[in-house]
Amino acid sequence: MKWGWLTAALALVASSFSASTASSEIDAFIKAELPTSAAPGIAYARVKDGTVTARGFGERRKGSGKSVTADTLFPIGSVTKSFTALAIMQLVEAGVLGLDDPVSQHLPAFAGGPAGGVTLRQLLNHTSGYSTVQGNSQHGNTDASRLGLIEYAGELAQVTPTHAPGAVWEYSNANYQILGAVIEEASGARYADYIETRIFAPLGMIDSEVVVGPAPSAMATGHRPWFGGVRAFAGGEGFAINAPAGGIASSARDMGRYLAMWLSGEDDILSAEAKAGMIAPSGPSSPHYGLGWSIDPERGTVYHTGLVPGGETLASFSPSEGKGVVVMVNANGGLGFADTWYLIGGVGARAMGQAHDDDGWRWGPRIAYLSIALLPPLFLLLAFVSWRGRSALRAKRESTPGKLSLWFPAVAMIGLAWFLISMLPRMFGGSITTLQLYQPDFAWCMIAAAVLAPAWAVLRLVLAYSGDRSPG
Secondary structure, eight states: OOOHHHHHHHHHHHHHHHHHHHHHHHHHHHHHHHHGGSSSSEEEEEEEEEEEEEEEEBBSSSSSSSOOOOOOEEOOOGGGGHHHHHHHHHHTTTTTTTTTOOOGTTTEEEEEEETOOOHHHHHHTOOOOOHHHHTTTTTTOHHHTTTTTHHHHHTTSSSSSSTTTTTTTOOHHHHHHHHHHHHHHHSSOHHHHHHIIIIIIHHHHHHOEEOOOOOOOOOOOOOEEEETEEEEEEEOOGGGGGGGOEEEEEEEEHHHHHHHHHOSOOOSSSSSHHHHHTTTTTTTTTBBBSSSOEEETTTTEEEEEEEETTTTEEEEEEETTTTEEEESSSOOOOSSSSSHHHHHHHHHHHHHOOOOOOOOOOHHHHHHHHHTTEEEEEHHHHHHHHHHHHHHHHTTTHHHHHHHHHHHHHHHHHHHHIIIIIHHHHHHHHHHHHHHHHHHHHHHHHHHHHHHHHHHHHHHHHHHHHSOOSSO
């Protein structure tokens, strides 16, 4: 008996020493990297064998002097989806829902519609057929944002999914907006109230809330990319239609409690069996996504990232090792500049005992950013060159090849403007309005280039067809 107690005591001491060492390494990394990161502040929680260690560093708002703590609220973005999935599974265990129920069984607006046969499982694992673009289609649309969840789901019921249900995996906020409506219809409670009473309260997440309305006063101010740096973004109010896909605000300490529940291996607010099922591959079309969680089979981890205008979050845990981490910053990174991910990834890797294989240089995104950012000054320069060479332009109108060289740029620049405003934003998963929310500097460069490109082409034509061919 004596040796048993001694062994247990030594194991406890070793565990505490390991946790302390890991936290010291994380803290040293943050202190070294935060000053060069785009994020003014950061908070993290590390969970190991049920013990939560939480810290905060930096400022709640750049230049404010107000410190981030372990209890400072941050928007967690799409990590919210794991809460929505958890709520659905609670209702499944209660016998109110079935994972393979068609959504039309619970939301009558879907009956007979193009998405009526989509199942709750397909919504949970992003194989419903709704696309990323369809899920982001209402970003910035104030009228749509004022709708209730069930009312908005009725509008989505009329939208034909891009893919056949179950055919492909494509991440879409629409899936979780619909699931939020299912929760309200099945439980008879508002989504925010359900999450508060069935998840936050039992887990002791006393600072967390579903943001519907003005942002909480205790929440860190977000910051968005702005030409190599960041600037503060108040963020405005939260809307009900966005709540199930990305509307929760939480603290590092609260999120540590949340991850501890996932790592407990016990029946609590959900059975251990159901929790294990949620973090396993959920179908042939979804080998790397369970129900509300992404899966990294190589590292043996489960994770989700969250991105909102002005903030980013990473939540990750390893069920086999009994450890996890959440990292939250009050800035969202730019395309290669104003980077936040080196800091987030570095904290996450150290907390999980993994290699931080990131050199911080994102040449691809930087080149993409510069290729757009340099277009507006380029077209202004071309306009000046065209004015200086207006005599040569006027000479071109006398021959067929010359006329072609005058008119072809006009057609090409109109095509470029269409690409910049319509096609390129879709490659980023949304519209130009979406990009203005997340990457305002990049979006304004796109808009400026889309205006200046055809303007330059029109200027060439005006110069060519006005006046004579004598030097100007």
